[in-house]
Amino acid sequence: MKVADVLECGKANRSFFTDEHEMFRETLQKYLEREAVPNYDQWEKDRLVPRTFWEGLGRNGFICPEVGEEYGGLGLDFGFSNILGEELSRVGAGILGIATHSNIIVPYIDSFGTEEQKRKYLPKFVTGESISAIAMTEPGAGSDLANIKTNAVRDGDHYVLNGEKTFITNGIHADVVIVACKTDTKIKPGHKGVSLLIVERGMLGFSRGKKLDKVGMHSQDTSELIFEDVRVPVENLLGEEGKGFTYLMQKLQQERLVSANNVLVAAEDMLSLTVNYVKEREAFGKPLSKLQNTQFKIAEIATVIQIGRTFMDDLIVKHINKEDVVTEVSMAKWWITDAAKRISGECMQLHGGYGYMEEYKIARRYRDIAPSTIYAGSNEIMKVIIAKQLGL
Amino acid sequence: MNFEFSEDTKLIVKNVRDFVYNEVDPLANEIEKTDQIPQSLVDKSKEMGLFGLSIPEEYGGLGLDTVSKFAILEEVGKTSNAYTTLIGGHNGIGTVGIVEMGNQEQKRRYLPKLATGEHIGVFALTEPSAGSDAANIKTTAVRLGDKYILNGSKHYITNATIGDVFTVMAVTDPSKGTKGITSFILERNTPGFTVGKKEAKMGLHGAQSVELFFENCEIPIENVLGEPGEGFVNALKILANGRAGLAARNLGSCVKLLELSLDFAMERKQFGKPIFEQQIIQHYLAEMDLEIETLRSLTYRVAWMVDQGMNVVREASMAKLYGSEAYCRIADKAVQIHGGLGYMQDYPIERYYRDARITRIYEGTSEIQKNIISNQLRKKYNLNKENGAALIF
Numbered sequence: 085m086k087v088a089d090v091l092e093c094g095k096a097n098r099s100f101f102t103d104e105h106e107m108f109r110e111t112l113q114k115y116l117e118r119e120a121v122p123n124y125d126q127w128e129k130d131r132l133v134p135r136t137f138w139e140g141l142g143r144n145g146f147i148c149p150e151v152g153e154e155y156g157g158l159g160l161d162f163g164f165s166n167i168l169g170e171e172l173s174r175v176g177a178g179i180l181g182i183a184t185h186s187n188i189i190v191p192y193i194d195s196f197g198t199e200e201q202k203r204k205y206l207p208k209f210v211t212g213e214s215i216s217a218i219a220m221t222e223p224g225a226g227s228d229l230a231n232i233k234t235n236a237v238r239d240g241d242h243y244v245l246n247g248e249k250t251f252i253t254n255g256i257h258a259d260v261v262i263v264a265c266k267t268d269t270k271i272k273p274g275h276k277g278v279s280l281l282i283v284e285r286g287m288l289g290f291s292r293g294k295k296l297d298k299v300g301m302h303s304q305d306t307s308e309l310i311f312e313d314v315r316v317p318v319e320n321l322l323g324e325e326g327k328g329f330t331y332l333m334q335k336l337q338q339e340r341l342v343s344a345n346n347v348l349v350a351a352e353d354m355l356s357l358t359v360n361y362v363k364e365r366e367a368f369g370k371p372l373s374k375l376q377n378t379q380f381k382i383a384e385i386a387t388v389i390q391i392g393r394t395f396m397d398d399l400i401v402k403h404i405n406k407e408d409v410v411t412e413v414s415m416a417k418w419w420i421t422d423a424a425k426r427i428s429g430e431c432m433q434l435h436g437g438y439g440y441m442e443e444y445k446i447a448r449r450y451r452d453i454a455p456s457t458i459y460a461g462s463n464e465i466m467k468v469i470i471a472k473q474l475g476l
Numbered sequence: 477m478n479f480e481f482s483e484d485t486k487l488i489v490k491n492v493r494d495f496v497y498n499e500v501d502p503l504a505n506e507i508e509k510t511d512q513i514p515q516s517l518v519d520k521s522k523e524m525g526l527f528g529l530s531i532p533e534e535y536g537g538l539g540l541d542t543v544s545k546f547a548i549l550e551e552v553g554k555t556s557n558a559y560t561t562l563i564g565g566h567n568g569i570g571t572v573g574i575v576e577m578g579n580q581e582q583k584r585r586y587l588p589k590l591a592t593g594e595h596i597g598v599f600a601l602t603e604p605s606a607g608s609d610a611a612n613i614k615t616t617a618v619r620l621g622d623k624y625i626l627n628g629s630k631h632y633i634t635n636a637t638i639g640d641v642f643t644v645m646a647v648t649d650p651s652k653g654t655k656g657i658t659s660f661i662l663e664r665n666t667p668g669f670t671v672g673k674k675e676a677k678m679g680l681h682g683a684q685s686v687e688l689f690f691e692n693c694e695i696p697i698e699n700v701l702g703e704p705g706e707g708f709v710n711a712l713k714i715l716a717n718g719r720a721g722l723a724a725r726n727l728g729s730c731v732k733l734l735e736l737s738l739d740f741a742m743e744r745k746q747f748g749k750p751i752f753e754q755q756i757i758q759h760y761l762a763e764m765d766l767e768i769e770t771l772r773s774l775t776y777r778v779a780w781m782v783d784q785g786m787n788v789v790r791e792a793s794m795a796k797l798y799g800s801e802a803y804c805r806i807a808d809k810a811v812q813i814h815g816g817l818g819y820m821q822d823y824p825i826e827r828y829y830r831d832a833r834i835t836r837i838y839e840g841t842s843e844i845q846k847n848i849i850s851n852q853l854r855k856k857y858n859l860n861k862e863n864g865a866a867l868i869f
Binding site for chain 1: 607
C-alpha cells in the first residue's frame with residue numbers, strides 16, 4: 085500500500101474533479117516534469133524564473149484558465165486555476181508567482197476592469213507575455229492595510245502617484261502592477277479612501293527597488309516598487325474611486341484559499357519525501373520506518389494532512405459554486421499553514437543531518453514554508469477575522 | 477542554594493558581553509554572506525582567551541568552573557551562530573576528549589596550543605551511514621606494529637576546514653561491536669588525511685561542515701585516546717559534555733531574539749500604535765520570556781551539578797533537548813512578530829530562524845536525547861527494585 089492509495093491527495097479523482105480537470109492536470113504534470121523540474125535548481129540559484137517558462141505555460145493554455153474565450157482564455161471554472169496552483173506548488177514554492185498572477189491578480193482585472201481594460205491586458209496575461217503584480221504592502225503597512233501612505237492626486241485626466249511598496253511578488257518581472265493607493269487621504273475611516281490604479285512598465289517615475297533576499301522561495305521574485313510622480317491616466321483606475329479596499333476584501337477569499345491550498349500541497353509533498361526517506365535510511369540495523377517514533381510521527385502528519393485536505397476540498401467546491409466562505413477560508417489559512425510549518429520541522433527531523441543539507445529537497449521546503457503564516461494575511465489577522473465573524 | 481554568579485564570573489561575563497556586542501555582532505552579516513569568519517575576529521577571540529574555556533590553567537587555559545564557562549557560552553550565543561559554533565565546538569566536543577581522557581603526555585603535547593586557539597580542536601564521529609546510530613561507523617584503524625592505519629571517511633564535521641587536532645572514532649575490532657571502537661588524536665598534517673568539499677547547508681553559514689577522508693593515515697599508538705575499545709564510551713562522554721554547553725549557547729541566542737523582538741514590538745506601529753499593545757504580541761513575548769527562564773534554570777543547574785562532581789547524563793540531555801526545541805519555537809515567534817520583515821535577509825531574525833533548526837539535530841538529535849532520558853528512568857527503576865524501595869521518586 086502506498087501513501088497515494090490511502091490519502092485523499094493521492095487519489096486520481098478528487099471529489100470535484102471532472103474528466104476535463106483530470107486531463108488538464110495530467111497534461112500540466114507532464115509539462116512541468118519536462119520543463120520545470122530539471123531547471124528548478126538553476127532558477128533557485130538565479131533567484132528568478134525566466135520569462136520563457138511563463139510564455140511556454142501560456143502557449144500551452146495553462147495560465148489564467150478562467151479568463152473568457154473572448155480575451156484569449158478558456159473560460160473554465162476555478163477548479164482549473166486551482167490545479168495550476170497545486171501542480172506548480174508540487175514542483176516548488178518558488179514558481180508560485182505564476183499562480184499568483186493567474187489565480188490572484190488577473191481576476192481583479194477580469195472582475196473589476198472595464199471592457200477596454202480587459203481587451204488591453206487579459207490576452208497577454210493569458211499567453212504569459214505580460215506579467216502582473218499587485219502592490220498592497222508598504223514598509224509601514226503590513227497587516228494594517230488601511231494605513232497605506234501611497235497616494236494618488238487627481239490632476240486633470242491623470243492621477244499623480246507617489247509612494248513606496250515592498251514585498252511585492254513578481255515585482256521585478258511585472259509589466260502591469262495594480263497599486264493600492266489613497267485617492268483621499270482625509271476621509272475617515274481611512275480604508276474608504278483606497279483606490280486601485282493600473283501602473284504599466286515604462287511609465288515615467290515608476291521604478292523597481294532592490295530585489296529582496298529572502299530565507300526561502302528564492303526563485304520567486306520579490307521586490308520593492310517605487311512611484312515618484314507617476315502620471316497614471318484616469319482610464320487606468322480599476323473599478324470605482326474609493327472602492328479599492330472593498331475589492332481587495334472581495335478577492336481575498338480566493339487569495340487565501342489558494343495560498344492555503346498551495347501550502348497544503350507542499351505539506352503533502354513533504355510527507356511523501358519523508359515516507360520515501362525513512363524506508364530507505366537504515367539506523368540501528370533496520371530502516372528508520374521500523375522505529376515506533378518514526379511510525380507515530382508519520383501517522384500524525386498523515387492524519388493532519390488528510391483532515392486538511394478534506395476541509396480544503398470542501399472549500400474549493402464551495403468556492404467554485406461562488407459561496408461566501410470567508411470565515412472558513414480564514415480558518416483554513418491559519419490552521420493549514422500552521423500545521424504545514426510544524427510538519428516541515430518534523431519531516432526535516434526525520435531526515436536527520438541530511439535534512440539540513442540543501443541537496444535534500446526537505447531543506448528547501450522547510451525554508452519555503454516559513455512565511456506562509458505571514459503572507460496573504462498573517463495568521464493573527466485570520467483569527468481577528470474569525471473572531472469578528474463570531475460576533476466578538 | 478545560590479543563584480548568583482561570583483564577582484569574578486560577573487566580570488568575565490561583562491567583558492565577553494561587550495566583546496560580542498561591539499566586535500562580533502557587527503560582523504555577523506559579513507560572516508553570513510562570505511560563509512567565513514574573518515581571521516582578524518578569530519585572532520581577537522584568541523586574545524580574549526575564548527579558546528581556552530575548558531582547559532586547565534596548567535596547560536594555558538582559563539581553568540574556569542562550569543558555571544562560568546556556561547555564562548560565557550551564553551554571551552557567545554548572542555550573535556552569529558557560526559561564530560558561536562566555532563567557539564562552542566572547540567571548547568566543547570573539540571577539546572574535552574583530550575582534557576578528560578588524554579594522558580599526561582597527550583595533554584602536554586596538545587592542550588597548550590588548543591588553549592590559545594593556535595590550534596583548533598575538532599570532533600569527528602558522524603559518517604554517511606552513522607548519524608544517530610553512531611555505533612555503525614565504517615572507518616577502520618588496523619594495528620600495524622607501533623602504528624594504526626586509518627581508512628575511511630567522515631561527514632558533516634564541524635570546524636574541520638580550520639581544524640588542527642581531530643578526535644576521530646574508528647573501528648579497531650569489527651567483531652566486538654561498540655566495544656571494538658577506539659578514539660584517536662589525529663593531526664591535520666598526517667599524510668593521507670584530506671578534507672573534502674564544504675556542504676551547502678540551510679543555515680549556520682560561516683561554520684564549515686565538511687567531509688574528511690583517511691587513506692592509509694598512520695597514527696602512532698601514543699595517540700590512542702583512552703584505552704583501545706573504549707572509543708564508543710568516550711564518544712558518548714564527549715557528547716554528553718558538549719551537550720549542556722550547547723544549551724548555554726542556545727540560551728544566549730534566545731535572549732538575543734527576545735531582545736530584538738521586544739525592541740521591534742515597541743518601535744513598530746500598526747493600527748496607530750506599537751504592535752506591543754496587541755495582546756497577542758504581549759503573549760508571544762511572555763511565552764518567549766518564560767521559555768528562556770526555564771532554559772536558564774535547567775542549564776545553570778547542570779553547570780552547578782558538574783561543578784559539584786555530580787552525574788549529569790539525564791540533566792544534560794534535558795537541557796540540550798529543551799534548549800534546542802525552545803530555540804526553534806522562540807525563533808519562530810520572533811519571525812512572526814517581525815512579520816514580512818522577519819523573512820527578509822536585511823534583518824538578523826531569519827538567520828537565527830535558519831540556524832536554530834540544526835540544534836535539534838546535531839550533537840545528538842532530540843529523539844536520541846529522549847532515548848537517553850528514558851534509559852535513565854529505566855536504570856532508576858531497576859535500581860529501585862533491587863533496593864526494594866516503595867517509591868521511585
